[in-house]
Amino acid sequence: MNNRVLGAGQAPPAKGVAVVNGDRRKGKRRSTHRHNTLLRCICFSVIATLIYVQFKVATTVNIEPPPAQAIHKGLEGFQKGSPRKSPDLLAVRNRNRNRNDIVSDIEAKESPTPAASLPNQNYAEKSLVLTAYLEPQETMVEFDIDNNEHDNNRLPSFKRNTSTSRLRSVAFPNANNCSTLMQNFPVDDFPVGVDGWLPWIHDYFPSLDKTSIHFVAQNRRRCDTGADNKDKMKFWAPQVSLFQGIPVVVEDPNLAGTKPEPKSTHGRRIGKDAATPTYRLASSFQEATHNATRFQCRFHHGGTTITTLSVFPFDYEFVNQQKHKKTMIFPPGDRDTQLFWLSQLVFTCPLPEEFQPLLASPSSLITTESSKKVAIDDQHQPALYVDLIPIRTPVRTDYNLLLDKLYAEVNKTSESAYLQEVFGRNHTIPSMDDAGRWENLPICRRSDNVLVPPSSSKSGGGRDQQQPSMVEIDTAQESKKPYRLVACTWASSAYKRRGDVHGVSDSVQRLKEWIQFHLMVDIDHIYVYDNTDTSITSGNSSDLYDVTRSFGADRVTYNPWPCKICNNNKPAQSSPGERSSQYAAESSCRKRYGELSEWMTFIDIDEYMVPMKQNEDGEYSWRPVMDEMDKLNISIMKFLSSKGKPRVEFTE
Structure with missing residues (x-):
């Protein structure tokens, strides 16, 4: 299983209840008491039904907070999780348009399906409203x-x-x-x-x-x-x-x-x-x-x-x-x-x-x-x-x-x-x-275990016959972290560059190539924060999710991250840009997964960390680099961009 904590790749909530309002017509007076009684019963049923439907649908009104x-x-109405599949982002986005409603009655109703009785009352007995x-x-x-x-x-x-x-x-x-x-x-x-x-x-x-x-x-x-x-x-x-x-x-x-x-x-x-x-x-x-x-x-x-x-x-x-x-x-x-x-x-x-x-x-x-x-x-x-x-x-x-x-x-x-x-x-x-x-x-709870790849796995594209193993996290032993080096990235299927001038839509191919390369140079695990939900205009799923699943949960963890950038202006503007979503994703990854790895990096999918040392097999790898840093007691490595021309003879 995956070590993700909150809402990674789960099915979307059920669709809302459709409400149909019919015209009310005033009935003619009937000649008999029997017909009048029947009409009163029908009117009472219609009114009761409308009140019940209104109670179930959140309406926007100003209220005073209850004690x-x-x-x-x-x-009621929270859908339980189902087997992982590509998130229906369009449904999520449409639903989110109404989630800022001020509800008129916060005091809750009884759930039609009581929560299961569990030992030691380990689960919250009542669902409360945020x-x-x-x-x-x-x-x-x-x-x-x-x-x-x-x-x-x-x-x-x-x-x-x-x-x-x-x-x-x-x-x-x-x-x-x-x-x-x-x-x-x-x-x-x-x-x-x-x-x-x-x-x-x-x-x-x-x-x-x-x-x-x-x-x-x-x-x-x-x-x-x-x-x-x-x-x-x-x-x-x-x-x-x-x-x-x-x-x-x-x-x-x-x-x-x-x-x-x-x-x-x-x-x-x-x-x-x-x-x-x-x-x-x-x-x-x-x-x-x-x-x-x-x-x-x-x-x-x-x-x-x-x-x-x-x-x-x-x-x-x-x-x-x-x-x-x-x-x-x-x-x-x-x-x-x-x-x-x-x-x-x-x-x-x-x-x-x-x-x-x-x-x-x-x-x-x-x-x-x-x-x-x-x-x-x-x-x-x-x-x-x-x-x-x-x-x-x-x-x-x-x-x-x-x-x-x-x-x-x-x-x-x-x-x-x-x-x-x-x-x-x-x-x-x-x-x-x-x-x-x-x-x-x-x-919400988080897993006590983490899925790690086989020690001999080299996954650039192929996979070893060995199966990944589930390792229990021991927080008491700092030296026994399951990973040596992990990478975090914030990405989107499509996005606008600074100033909203140019759009980029080739992130799927970029991400696939980026993951393949960094796994090949011995980065143990990659965490992808998917910001696609803020930019897609058609379709109902994120292509980045499918890319991450193709590598397996032991190599890549997917996190939906539908947080918008609050200001995408260029730095020279009077109100410079603040990439709040990306900065928060970096902090989230560091706090969530920093305890699982000795080293961590946060880079974009157009940035490649190229190691300059070879391992015992003659392959370029980050492991000998980290071994050297450990001997020197260095805990921070800084990098500069290289403007060197690509080596065409080594490209396919």
């Missing part, structure tokens, strides 16, 4: 920090006037089946114009050791820059704040006053006998339970809710300062795209230990054949859900907090002038149900 506890069961709760920008009120009244009373420089009644909600009922989650996730339906703090998520998935959930998001502010987009740049300024860690205090009555260790889980079980923890912005580093976080991650399953705080892989603010940049955000009207290291927002939500067993492979928990078959069928259903709530603070335009933190580490102090001046004292963060957020993000 979180009222959202129990999801909408919903974006949008918090208007005006809920954030900023004050002048030089105002004596605020300074003397140690009040924060800002406050939030938010509540459940002020939020708007957008529901995405189709993004709930793991077999089609990548196709249906609302990347291109990202709500705009209301909430600038909501992260622009492109991908998320569990870590291999099942201890955390990795998120890959993009900086939405970089899509529209320059003098013509001042208003958009001002609106999206909060996107930059998501890269800036903040110190937070968690006051949890359930922990009896003990101070949790950093990166530990906070917010114990929420029930009738448990109190809800309080989160507030820290006024000193000493009292902070987390010194650099940005999101509240509220996991829930089977009536249990546990909240953790997000963790950054590194300090984005420190990186920006080390690159000698004066600020992380340029004024509206400037070109933010220069700070390309602030394009991809990557962070992690620690998964509570109580929920980690839910991500186990289903077949390993079930013994009987009948139950195992049910488990395989239901593997496409989410294991649990998470709500992602950004902690909102104004974007920092200077390095005062960073400098305070560095000074505190060197001088063993805990005070911070910035925290006391800007955050104040006792600055309580609003309730998660009153805050803008992503709610009910479905979390």
